[in-house]
Amino acid sequence: MINIKVVVIGGGAAGFFAALSVKQHHADAHVTILEGSNKILSKVKVSGGGRCNVTHSAFNIKDLLHHYPRGGAYLKKAFRTFAVNDTVGWFMERGLVLKTEADGRMFPVTDDSQSVIDLFMGEAKQKDIELLKSWKVKELKWIEDLRLWEVRGEDNSIRADKIIVAAGGSPKSEGFDWLRQVGHTVVPPVPSLFTFNFADSSICVLAGVSTQQVKVRVQGTQHESIGPVLITHWGLSGPAVLRTSAFAARHLQEVGYAFHLQINWLGDVDEETWRASVDWGAVVPSRKKIINENPTPLPTRLWEWLVERSGITSEKRWIDLGKKERNRLLNVLTNDVYEVQGKTTFKEEFVTAGGIDLTEVDPMTSKSKQAPELYFAGEVMDIDGVTGGFNFQAAWTTAWIAGQLK
Numbered sequence: 001m002i003n004i005k006v007v008v009i010g011g012g013a014a015g016f017f018a019a020l021s022v023k024q025h026h027a028d029a030h031v032t033i034l035e036g037s038n039k040i041l042s043k044v045k046v047s048g049g050g051r052c053n054v055t056h057s058a059f060n061i062k063d064l065l066h067h068y069p070r071g072g073a074y075l076k077k078a079f080r081t082f083a084v085n086d087t088v089g090w091f092m093e094r095g096l097v098l099k100t101e102a103d104g105r106m107f108p109v110t111d112d113s114q115s116v117i118d119l120f121m122g123e124a125k126q127k128d129i130e131l132l133k134s135w136k137v138k139e140l141k142w143i144e145d146l147r148l149w150e151v152r153g154e155d156n157s158i159r160a161d162k163i164i165v166a167a168g169g170s171p172k173s174e175g176f177d178w179l180r181q182v183g184h185t186v187v188p189p190v191p192s193l194f195t196f197n198f199a200d201s202s203i204c205v206l207a208g209v210s211t212q213q214v215k216v217r218v219q220g221t222q223h224e225s226i227g228p229v230l231i232t233h234w235g236l237s238g239p240a241v242l243r244t245s246a247f248a249a250r251h252l253q254e255v256g257y258a259f260h261l262q263i264n265w266l267g268d269v270d271e272e273t274w275r276a277s278v279d280w281g282a283v284v285p286s287r288k289k290i291i292n293e294n295p296t297p298l299p300t301r302l303w304e305w306l307v308e309r310s311g312i313t314s315e316k317r318w319i320d321l322g323k324k325e326r327n328r329l330l331n332v333l334t335n336d337v338y339e340v341q342g343k344t345t346f347k348e349e350f351v352t353a354g355g356i357d358l359t360e361v362d363p364m365t366s367k368s369k370q371a372p373e374l375y376f377a378g379e380v381m382d383i384d385g386v387t388g389g390f391n392f393q394a395a396w397t398t399a400w401i402a403g404q405l406k
């Protein structure tokens with residue numbers, strides 16, 4: 001392919017990576033990135049708290065796939081072409097070394113998202129990629145006689161042999177209308193990655209208290225996660241909550257974010273196991289007050305609060321604890337229920353679930369099955385991951401594949 005003209009729509013993570021991939025696979029191609037706003041790579045800049053969580057050290061594809069509420073089956077195929085090791089290698093080859101934190105998140109060693117932006121900008125300049133800002137695409141028109149696309153903006157247009165759409169997610173369904181017009185179905189967008197607001201905020205006196213291994217479940221569903229949680233001024237946050245919000249995103253939107261959250265404060269340990277595992281013989285004869293002798297791994301303040309929630313007074317001693325009270329305590333520890341009413345956007349990282357229906361895109365090529373010479377990359381598709389670098393990984397993978405222009 002000589003001197004083909006490629007237009008990439010969107011100057012975000014996926015758009016830049018796709019443009020660079022085009023030049024890597026087709027050095028002679030003329031590549032133009034059209035960015036609707038006057039800022040490029042704006043999400044990369046703020047991502048990961050300004051450090052850019054580029055990917056996650058899930059080098060095994062099976063493990064990696066556990067982190068995508070939507071798009072797993074599609075990515076299973078796509079990751080065969082480009083996965084975490086390829087991302088790490090891509091950045092490393094260009095002089096940007098990534099480091100892995102204890103929880104698996106990978107960041108540039110510089111701890112600065114600007115290094116990713118500088119790398120992309122430097123590469124784009126060196127490879128003569130044209131960048132047009134404030135160029136918002138309104139319509140795409142395929143001209144069959146010329147076998148070309150006409151990309152139309154507000155009062156301008158540009159022609160291309162091939163188009164890569166990397167326009168990101170849209171919280172509003174109308175944001176995808178120009179893609180519906182070329183024959184694509186859009187899975188309606190819904191928010192993902194949010195925290196839960198409790199109807200009764202009494203637990204919020206503990207705002208700031210976190211604990212490591214808690215199981216949360218949307219009552220009446222299979223949506224559950226185990227991991228750290230953080231009590232906030234409005235309810236509950238933390239990785240286990242965010243993960244649950246992502247996997248249950250569509251269900252929770254349907255119920256208007258009004259549901260019951262079941263909490264096992266002891267994680268995977270159920271009531272019977274806990275009853276059997278605690279050395280009650282040692283605890284119960286204790287003359288100490290229950291609130292002062294905490295046999296759980298929970299933080300003291302949370303333990304005190306849960307004891308009180310069980311209806312046990314602060315003066316009660318272990319030795320005076322009756323069987324019914326012990327059962328109530330065990331029930332609160334392992335099967336606590338809170339009414340959730342509403343959500344709060346998680347400010348660090350949020351994504352939109354929904355987008356281009358994946359059945360209409362070939363995962364091996366990122367190519368549209370509905371329209372000619374049209375490719376997709378990044379969050380514009382119905383793919384989203386939980387926090388931890390998985391969203392960028394999906395962007396790199398789909399963009400790299402799209403840039404092959406197969």
Ligand SMILES: Cc1cc2nc3c(=O)[nH]c(=O)nc-3n(C[C@H](O)[C@H](O)[C@H](O)COP(=O)(O)OP(=O)(O)OC[C@H]3O[C@@H](n4cnc5c(N)ncnc54)[C@H](O)[C@@H]3O)c2cc1C
Nearest residue numbers: 010012013014036047048053137167168378379389391392
């Ligand atoms: C605050 C925040 C922090 C995050 N941190 C992380 C993180 O650390 N790790 C991680 O993996 N994920 C993170 N994410 C998610 C991640 O940023 C996104 O998944 C990723 O940016 C998606 O890349 P994209 O290129 O597909 O879309 P975007 O980054 O949204 O880029 C799309 C671009 O297309 C442009 N565009 C849209 N429509 C048009 C049009 N019609 N014409 C022309 N241009 C158009 C937009 O202006 C935008 O610049 C974070 C998200 C947020 C909001």
